[in-house]
Amino acid sequence: MQPFEPQPSDQAGRQADPYAPQGGWVPAQSTPAASYGQQYTSGSYPSAPPAPYGSYPGAPVPPVAPPQRQPRGLSPFGMPARHSWEIPMLVVVVVLTVLAYLIALLLLATGNFDQYVLAFAAAPLLLWFGRGINYAGQRVNGVKMSPTQFPEGYQMVVDAAARFGMAKVPDAYVVLGNGQINAFASGHGFRRYVVVYSDLFEIGGAAREPDALAFIIGHEVGHIAAGHTSYWRQLGMFLVPFLPIIGNSLIRAQEYTADNHGFCNRHTGASAAMGTLAAGKYMNRLVGFDEMADRAAVEKGFFVWMVNALSSHPVLTWRMWALRDRSRHGKLFLRPAPPAGAAVPAGGYASSYGQVPAGPPKSVV
Numbered sequence: 001m002q003p004f005e006p007q008p009s010d011q012a013g014r015q016a017d018p019y020a021p022q023g024g025w026v027p028a029q030s031t032p033a034a035s036y037g038q039q040y041t042s043g044s045y046p047s048a049p050p051a052p053y054g055s056y057p058g059a060p061v062p063p064v065a066p067p068q069r070q071p072r073g074l075s076p077f078g079m080p081a082r083h084s085w086e087i088p089m090l091v092v093v094v095v096l097t098v099l100a101y102l103i104a105l106l107l108l109a110t111g112n113f114d115q116y117v118l119a120f121a122a123a124p125l126l127l128w129f130g131r132g133i134n135y136a137g138q139r140v141n142g143v144k145m146s147p148t149q150f151p152e153g154y155q156m157v158v159d160a161a162a163r164f165g166m167a168k169v170p171d172a173y174v175v176l177g178n179g180q181i182n183a184f185a186s187g188h189g190f191r192r193y194v195v196v197y198s199d200l201f202e203i204g205g206a207a208r209e210p211d212a213l214a215f216i217i218g219h220e221v222g223h224i225a226a227g228h229t230s231y232w233r234q235l236g237m238f239l240v241p242f243l244p245i246i247g248n249s250l251i252r253a254q255e256y257t258a259d260n261h262g263f264c265n266r267h268t269g270a271s272a273a274m275g276t277l278a279a280g281k282y283m284n285r286l287v288g289f290d291e292m293a294d295r296a297a298v299e300k301g302f303f304v305w306m307v308n309a310l311s312s313h314p315v316l317t318w319r320m321w322a323l324r325d326r327s328r329h330g331k332l333f334l335r336p337a338p339p340a341g342a343a344v345p346a347g348g349y350a351s352s353y354g355q356v357p358a359g360p361p362k363s364v365v
């Protein structure tokens with residue numbers, strides 16, 4: 001557990017929260033969310049607003065406007081932490097990418113070039129062009145979330161931006177998923193946006209898992225808040241596709257960072273979000289979050305290591321473990337280990353996840 005990590009167990013228990021400002025938390029209804037962008041009014045909201053926190057007995061009620069200047073941590077109640085390996089890995093990748101640019105320019109100047117040299121020499125233009133095309137594709141084909149189109153999702157984006165102290169609310173689009181479960185964040189110029197595939201958005205429907213959607217939207221908005229979608233950053237990471245292990249490790253660290261944002265945005269959606277990634281929008285409720293997370297420490301061997309090392313996202317079991325054990329950052333290279341000397345208990349490993357009340361038990365039939 002992080003020393004600064006508050007563990008409020010319920011609304012009343014937040015008196016002991018070290019983050020608590022003088023006089024307590026700002027009540028949700030008086031949060032100046034409107035300053036973060038266009039805020040719908042009750043008159044323009046066509047359906048019931050998303051279920052608020054505390055919708056079941058014992059549910060924690062995180063502050064809507066967290067203290068922005070507190071140290072970042074893994075708690076769901078403070079500001080979300082950046083993965084501890086992200087910046088060191090970024091420095092390594094940027095240095096290697098700059099070297100690649102210099103070599104490309106040298107080869108170009110001496111007349112020794114092929115398509116790779118040309119691509120690196122033209123990287124600033126290619127990246128700018130690709131981002132422009134990608135953004136335009138959403139603008140002309142995507143369903144833009146608004147107070148009247150996908151209002152729940154729109155409000156989740158507004159809330160996440162406010163949660164992370166962002167000056168601007170990113171645009172958000174729903175695009176046809178055709179069965180695929182995916183979402184991403186990107187930008188062009190000064191604009192930032194998130195895209196949610198319609199199939200993934202379906203988990204936000206009234207009868208499904210709005211908390212999971214809020215977690216995922218928090219994850220994507222977190223990519224933007226953490227600077228992952230910046231043009232200059234992506235230019236500095238242009239070499240990533242050519243750096244199989246190192247490049248992917250940086251991307252995985254970024255994913256853990258984004259998961260921390262998703263967790264801080266709506267920690268009660270973490271297990272359902274992972275269940276959806278594991279088994280899809282209909283079968284997500286059949287996934288035993290703890291049962292699957294436990295396997296992170298059990299599945300071992302060279303090929304397990306390879307699958308993770310070559311993956312752009314941490315493998316699901318490790319990702320689940322990291323979302324469950326909030327006392328440390330997610331594992332990048334070596335599988336998470338149970339506490340020293342501990343045998344695997346019958347009901348799975350003891351975890352800090354239980355210290356943060358999760359959602360009510362889900363039926364598996």
Ligand SMILES: [Zn+2]
Binds near residue numbers: 223
């Ligand atoms: Zn991500």
